[in-house]
Amino acid sequence: MKAAVLYSGGKDSSFMAVMLKRLGLDVELCTANFGVYDSYIPASKSAESLGFNHKVLDLDFEILDKTCDMIMNDGFPNDGIKFIHETVIEEVADRYDIIADGTRRDDRTPKLNINQIRSLEDRKNVQYINLDSFGHKSVKLITSNLFEISHEKSNKDNSSDYEVEIRTLIDEKGGNSLDIFPEHYQTRVIGYK
Amino acid sequence: MKAAVLYSGGKDSSFMAVMLKRLGLDVELCTANFGVYDSYIPASKSAESLGFNHKVLDLDFEILDKTCDMIMNDGFPNDGIKFIHETVIEEVADRYDIIADGTRRDDRTPKLNINQIRSLEDRKNVQYINLDSFGHKSVKLITSNLFEISHEKSNKDNSSDYEVEIRTLIDEKGGNSLDIFPEHYQTRVIGYK
Numbered sequence: 001m002k003a004a005v006l007y008s009g010g011k012d013s014s015f016m017a018v019m020l021k022r023l024g025l026d027v028e029l030c031t032a033n034f035g036v037y038d039s040y041i042p043a044s045k046s047a048e049s050l051g052f053n054h055k056v057l058d059l060d061f062e063i064l065d066k067t068c069d070m071i072m073n074d075g076f077p078n079d080g081i082k083f084i085h086e087t088v089i090e091e092v093a094d095r096y097d098i099i100a101d102g103t104r105r106d107d108r109t110p111k112l113n114i115n116q117i118r119s120l121e122d123r124k125n126v127q128y129i130n131l132d133s134f135g136h137k138s139v140k141l142i143t144s145n146l147f148e149i150s151h152e153k154s155n156k157d158n159s160s161d162y163e164v165e166i167r168t169l170i171d172e173k174g175g176n177s178l179d180i181f182p183e184h185y186q187t188r189v190i191g192y193k
Numbered sequence: 194m195k196a197a198v199l200y201s202g203g204k205d206s207s208f209m210a211v212m213l214k215r216l217g218l219d220v221e222l223c224t225a226n227f228g229v230y231d232s233y234i235p236a237s238k239s240a241e242s243l244g245f246n247h248k249v250l251d252l253d254f255e256i257l258d259k260t261c262d263m264i265m266n267d268g269f270p271n272d273g274i275k276f277i278h279e280t281v282i283e284e285v286a287d288r289y290d291i292i293a294d295g296t297r298r299d300d301r302t303p304k305l306n307i308n309q310i311r312s313l314e315d316r317k318n319v320q321y322i323n324l325d326s327f328g329h330k331s332v333k334l335i336t337s338n339l340f341e342i343s344h345e346k347s348n349k350d351n352s353s354d355y356e357v358e359i360r361t362l363i364d365e366k367g368g369n370s371l372d373i374f375p376e377h378y379q380t381r382v383i384g385y386k
Contacts, residue, residue, distance in 0.1 A: 024339060127330050
């Protein structure tokens with residue numbers, strides 16, 4: 001049984017990948033792409049530095065398009081990010097037996113709640129695993145022991161989360177992604193310690 | 194920083210111990226005892242078979258006594274088990290930096306909810322880790338790959354969970370523990386695969 005880890009190259013999804021591998025599962029790292037920008041490249045580099053297979057999931061542009069419309073209407077990203085994450089999980093659930101992501105106990109979005117998890121597992125006959133076991137302090141402690149991590153101002157070329165293609169498409173649609181996603185710093189895993 | 198895993202010798206707490214060790218933490222297995230019966234012996238054997246240090250935490254008899262009174266009044270164990278687990282965690286939080294237990298996402302009791310976890314972590318300046326990342330199917334899959342596991346009818350000599358001393362004391366108090374805890378089967382980890 002293969003486990004797909006939704007992978008951005010950041011510390012949380014890298015934590016999940018290493019944890020499942022060390023628990024004996026056959027892990028494949030997956031990054032969603034919607035054809036707007038090759039945002040999977042940083043994740044691909046991180047995956048290689050950790051010795052994992054990395055797969056780009058080419059998903060339907062319509063998913064990204066609907067996400068951007070939601071976010072532009074709302075003026076803030078929460079519901080859109082939640083929608084795109086849930087939709088990606090539904091897609092991946094048709095292709096794998098086990099799906100994992102790097103959402104922590106104290107993440108607010110994009111998180112599946114317990115009822116969504118049960119529904120997903122029952123409807124799709126999959127197992128879902130996240131980082132709910134751990135708070136942010138434990139994740140920080142463990143990942144700083146495991147990984148070399150770079151902290152950089154987030155931009156199109158150092159990040160592989162949904163935000164990169166969302167920003168690109170919002171700007172193409174005439175919106176201003178900087179109003180919606182302010183500048184921030186992010187982690188990228190560049191290898192084991 | 195040492196991580197204490199509350200340990201019964203079963204598959205869930207063994208899973209937690211191995212997971213944290215493989216993530217690089219310094220793990221010590223701990224079994225609570227209240228002086229009524231040497232119920233820690235099966236856990237001690239399981240810990241040894243997995244190569245972990247095992248510590249018996251000698252806790253106050255009053256905790257067990259109050260637990261048994263709650264359970265005898267209620268006629269069922271849920272609230273008492275929840276009380277004793279929470280009280281043990283509070284005690285352990287004064288002695289370690291990280292506390293972990295084997296409660297899974299779909300366990301009902303004895304589970305700390307998110308508000309209890311936050312309160313514990315803030316008041317005691319500890320990190321708390323459980324098995325909320327995993328549903329019972331994933332726990333079963335992973336532990337059956339990791340461990341040799343025995344399935345036995347639960348009795349005083351093959352179990353180290355709270356139930357053993359609770360049953361002993363309830364019977365001493367003139368109750369009938371078999372009315373409250375019906376016979377059941379349980380897992381005990383006897384080594385790696």
